[in-house]
Amino acid sequence: MLGQIQRTIQTYSLLEIGDKIVVAISGGPDSAALLHALAQMRNQYNWRVVAAHLNHQFRGEEAEEDSRYVQRLCEQLSVPCFVEAADVPGMIAETGLNPQEAARQVRYRFLRKVAERMGGAKLATAHHADDQLETILMRFVRGTGAEGLAGIPLRRVEQGIEIIRPLLEVTREQIERYCVEHSLMPRQDRSNLSDKYFRNRVRRHWIPLMKKENPHLTTAAAHLAEVLREENDYLQRESEGKLASIIEEQNVNTIVIRQKDFLRHHLALQRRMIKLILSYLLKSDVKEIGYAHIENIRQIIKEAHPSASLYLPGSLQVRREYQRVIFSTSEEAPSIPPYIYSLDIPGQVYIPEVDRIIRCFYGNREAEKRLAEGTYAVFDPAGVKGRLYVRQRRAGDRMTPQGMSGSKKVKDILIDMKIPRLARERIPLLTDGEHILWIPGVKRSNKYLPPKEMDIVLYVVLE
The missing domain is CATH 3.40.50.620 (HUPs)
Structure with a gap:
């Protein structure tokens, strides 16, 4: 061996x-x-x-x-x-x-x-x-x-x-x-x-x-795997080069190709170019895109009608606009009304917009053994001044995660942790009015960390 x-x-x-x-x-x-x-x-x-x-x-x-x-x-x-x-x-x-x-x-x-x-x-x-x-x-x-x-x-x-x-x-x-x-x-x-x-x-x-x-x-x-691996590698490089030559416009959420240039290529390369475009926009393997999706996209591209559209998994849309084919994806999730709730210390609050409860209480370190990882955060009671709030994420929100010296956009933290788009807006944020203290199940901030020797701490739990 x-x-x-x-x-x-x-x-x-x-x-x-x-x-x-x-x-x-x-x-x-x-x-x-x-x-x-x-x-x-x-x-x-x-x-x-x-x-x-x-x-x-x-x-x-x-x-x-x-x-x-x-x-x-x-x-x-x-x-x-x-x-x-x-x-x-x-x-x-x-x-x-x-x-x-x-x-x-x-x-x-x-x-x-x-x-x-x-x-x-x-x-x-x-x-x-x-x-x-x-x-x-x-x-x-x-x-x-x-x-x-x-x-x-x-x-x-x-x-x-x-x-x-x-x-x-x-x-x-x-x-x-x-x-x-x-x-x-x-x-x-x-x-x-x-x-x-x-x-x-x-x-x-x-x-x-x-x-x-x-x-x-x-x-x-x-x-079989070895032969196909080499042939796939060759076809992949060919399709990448051909695709680059027919792209008219490209940014993080949109790729526009020229319809006539696309149709000049062999069917095998057409299918691969479509998969490449979708993988670029989804930023991952195109697992939810199957043969039928690829063929439907090809039909839109080659048909005589100058205007058509198709919706695909992953918030992807394909639109034909005369001689242009537009592949796009939206970062928008289903809208949740803005909310903010005050949280008593100790106390609890129900958030109907996301059907969750957040409660806080004082307890010793033994209480951690009864709580599931990711569902709670602990704070120094003496550090928390005033009231705590629970609210929806806002554009531009930033937090300094525990272990870091600089702040980071909350949106980027959620993306780095691979939180699905549809789930991001359903995560409430814990704040003290000035700082974001905790993204439940994701990260807590470096604010109000209790010393290791502190016995009684403030627990905040998402239920």
Whole structure:
């Protein structure tokens, strides 16, 4: 397995001598083997290797034991270890995200934070060849194009952090054998045995049947992904160049293209250019945009009628105005009437505009154990003068977040925390009349922080 990892790293230049590497580790066989392997090679290549583990708090004591296992393994390997816990179930209840997407968002936010703390570190995840096969089959069944069948990329850049997959040409069987040979005794997540999840059903039932027809199915999928990856890379660069040549106007919320120039290009490039435009405006992968959406946009562009419009997921709009095609998105969320309420200390107030209650009370530090993370903030009672207020966000609002010396726009804080547009206006702000003190569930300010030794503090809780 070590030899295969080295070949993958060298063939695709995933790592260079002297690189800093953050290894995402759950405690399972894949990530434990990856951490162990990179630790074995670090001296040879002068790598600095650290581990990062997030407890999603889905599985109670089992998850706690996963964290302890990771820390023990890191001690044995002399690898620095960053461990954090996050209330993902609470996030799911608050946002309505599905569990896998919520866990992914929180996990990658934590991993990026560790990588940024390291300064220029690459993030290594433990996706392997069997994961690749499962992903390709899942995308095929759900519906995808050539980009989807290219599977998991060996590397990608997300928000300035380079993510690499050194195990992508290693099979699950090789990983399990490596764990036995090196007595790693990794943790086993019982949820991997549940047919509740689509990936598990593919792994446990579909693939064994398919391998009866082709025992080398994993290798075949790897070859397919490699071919499509290179072809996609070529077509992507072609479509980026062609798109740049037909754009008439572009800003953060709008892209205007010339209709006749667009139609001169091959159908394959037309579809890719449309997806590129939508991804630029959505600033993310176009997950909610499917084949039918792309074809509807093409119809608007090519039809004889000079005026037409189409509304898409993500507040996107496509308009045809004679020889111009306008793609645009609006940052506007459904309007909530302006409000401001005075909050007694102690006391509570109901905010009908967002159907929430904010209450405050004096209590000792033990009270924190009864409150969910992100639903409360504590303040120095002596520092808070006058009344507290709860109000809607206003244009130009700024706050100095805890740990920062300068102020920052509240809007930018919400965007950085990836709060969906529709959810931003539903978050009330706590103020003292002059300063914004807390954005519930997001950030608190550096105002009126209670000293660590202070026993009785002022609690403000969002319910």
